[in-house]
Amino acid sequence: MALVSPPDAAFLFSESRATPMHVGGLQVFELPDGEGPGWLRDQYALMLAHDDVSPLFRKRPHRSLRTGGQWMWRDDEQLDLEYHVRHSALPEPGRVRELLALGSRLHGSLLDRQRPLWEFCLIEGLEGNRFAVYTKIHHALVDGVSSLRLLERSLTTDPRAEAEPPWTYRPRRRDDDADGSAPNPVDAALDTAIEVVRSGRDLVTLAPSLVRTARRAMDEELAAFPFKAPSTMLNVHITGARRFAAQSWSLPRMKAAAKAAGCTLNDLVLAMCSGALRRYLEAHGELPKESLTAMVPVSLRVDDSAGGNAVGAVLTSLATATADPGQRLSQIRASMEIAKDTLRGLSPVQMLAVSAANMMPSPIMSMLGGGEGLRPPFNVTISNVPGPRQPLYLNGAKLQGVYPMSIPYHGQALNITITSYVDNLEFGLTGCRRRVPHLQRLLDYLEVSLTELEAAVEGGVGPVAPASAGLRPAADQFPAAPAATAAVAAPTLEASVTSGATATSAMGKATAKRATRTRARAKKSTRAKAAATDPAAKVTSRRPDNPPPRTGGSSASAGKTTAKKASAGKTTATKATTKRAATTRSTAKKASAKKAGSDR
Structure with missing residues (x-):
């Protein structure tokens, strides 16, 4: 057994039914030319034949009195590959809508801790001669960067080459993983203490650097600090159900806009998300006067290790209190510069200390149920992870898109994760189904925000249609966006996605x-x-279109109306009286006739 590191153990401690702590993603593939559903069934059988599972994918968490209450990794010697590798089919008509619904349900369920913490699902029946793969793996095993690297290694750049499933990949082992014996809890605690003492010198020298950065931040009023973010509808206690939305944007388009603005691509992505969140909160009447704060994870990984987490974090202002898109971008860029200045020149230990100060409130707040009534440490997590630059294949099936799915938790009902693939930026929005209503509208607002930024850039480029709509369903499958976005066209949908629009339109007419x-x-x-x-x-x-009574009209007109009503009332009353009298006479006649008959 191997000791679970404290950062990894935090994801195990903070997990609950409402807050599953796994990362995942949807990958969409084109079937090879001339192949049908039978090809995918053959691939499933081929994957099950790869039963040489690597140690990383055999790990399951364990703790007991013998481990001193600490989480340990135990190898599962009886791994059931058919449990972890699954084959599903979409219900007809197999639109993107059905794929997103299935992905949302799969992502909302907990991984079984009595087994290794991962699942892999082949999904057939997607329109346009396509299929999908859904994967999820616990964050205690790998971080987002590691999961993407595993994906890359399980695919090939040559369509004719044979791909190997990700669970067969064997990373370079750490020295501390080589010994399979269970460590002594006292020794483990002692080793941790020694490491802290060794790192003490770095932590002591960190203080002056942080003081200088904080002084500059307060002078410029641009930096973001934990627990200074305003409370919003996104920072609440959540439930376990998830909703997922995804879309692709052209990478050349966004690079051109960033170059024209003189900022980094990441700055532009943050400004794009800022504008979308501002519009979304405004549409719900929830936009705070103070600017939102985002946590932006950064990779600290320097080697190919056996899993685990090597992620730092910085906080940045999203400048949502500023209406002008150009000024908002400038403020975000300045805030990110301050955050990056904090990390520049720091040792690895110091970087981890700063990142821990930014990230540690998150699992603590999650374990406490979201810290209702307290200011959140930040409002949203926005992660941008570089992805594959070349087209990838799964045994001849071309990968169309990679859409990351991440972790909402108590106090953080929305997560935005972006990755790149060839010439696209793939946005994945994962939200609490109950707390983030109409999540798909954020896709419209992201396009609106990018278009506004392009228009605001001095001498910048004009709006260009995105290369692909990715997993964006047809517009009429969801409630329409508020009128505020009507003037800006939504991203063009790919033909294979919009092919279901006719059926959806017919459904809409029947519903009407x-x-x-x-x-x-x-x-x-x-x-x-x-x-x-x-x-x-x-x-x-009988006249539903009658106008309401007019106020302020002539008294004569009002009198006539009253007289008419009174006359109508009298007429009705007279009719009713006459009818009752006739009924009484008829009853009396019947009674007399009956009596006469009995006398005879």
């Missing part, structure tokens, strides 16, 4: 007819109730 019938029945019921209480209502209820 049902809604019309429902409204008609409701009106009929209302008229009946009104007639029962006020006979005069029968006259007016």
Whole structure:
């Protein structure tokens, strides 16, 4: 057994049914030319034949009195590959909508801690002669960068080459993983203490650097600090259900805009997300006066280790209190410069200390249920991870897109993760299904934000259609965005995605007819109730388009109206009296006739 490091153990401690701590993703592939569903079934059988599972994918967490309560990694010697590697099919018609719904459900379920913490699912039946792969692996095993690297290594750049499943990959082993014996808990604690003492010198020299950075930050009022973020609808206690939305944007387009603005691509991505979040919160009446704060993870990985987490973090202002897109970009760029200055020149230990100060409140807040009533350490996590630069293949099937899925938790109901693939930037938005309503609207707002930034850049480029809509469903499959975005066109959808629009339109017409019938029945019921209480209502209820009574008109007109109503009331009353009298006479006649018959 091997000791689970403290950063990795934090993901195990903070996990609950409402906060699964695994990362994942959807990969979309084109079937090879001339191949059908049978090809995918053959691939599934071929994958199960690769049963030489690497140690990383055999690990399962374990703790007991013998381990001193510390989490340890134990190898699963009876691994059931068919449990971890699955084959599913989308319901017809197999649109992107069905794929996103399935991916959302799979991502919301916990991994079984009695087994190694990973799953791999082949998904057939996607329109356009395509299929998908959903993967998830616990964050205690790998970080986001590691999971992408595993994906790259399991695919090939040559369509004719044979790919090997990710669970067969064997990374370089660490020295401390070579010994399979269980460590003594006392020795492990002592080693940790010794390492802290060795690092003490670095931590002592860190203080002056942080003081200088903090002084500059306060002078310029641009830096972000933990627990200074405003509370929003995104910073609440969450539930376990997830919703996922994804889209691709052209990488050349975004690089051109960043170059024209004189900023980095990451700065532009942050400004794009800032504008989208500002518009989303504004549409819900939840935009705070103070600017949002984002946590931006940065990779500290320097070698190819056997999994684990090597991720740091900086905090940056998203300048959402600023309406002008150009000024907002400038403020975000300045805030990121201050954050990066903090890390420049620091030793690895110092970098970890600063990152821990930024990230540590997150698992603690999650374990405490989100810290209701407290200011959040930050408002949203926005992660940008470099991905493959060349087209990749799975035994001849070309990879179309890679869409990352990450971790919402208590106090952080939304996560935005971006990765690159060839000439696209792939955005993956993972949110709590209950706390982040209409998540897909953020895709519209991201495009609006990018278009505004392009227009704001001095001498910048004009709007260019994105290369692909990625996993964006047809627009009529979701509620329409607010009118504020109507003036800006949404990204062009790829043909294979919009092929389901006709069927969806027919569904929409049928739904409209049902809604019309429902409204008609409701009106009929209302008229009946009104007639029962006020006979005069029968006259007016036949005219639903009657205008309301005018105020401020002549008194004569009002008097005539009152007189008419009174006359109508009298007429109705007279009719009712006459009817009752006739009924009484008829009853009396029947009674007399009956009595006469009995006398005879």
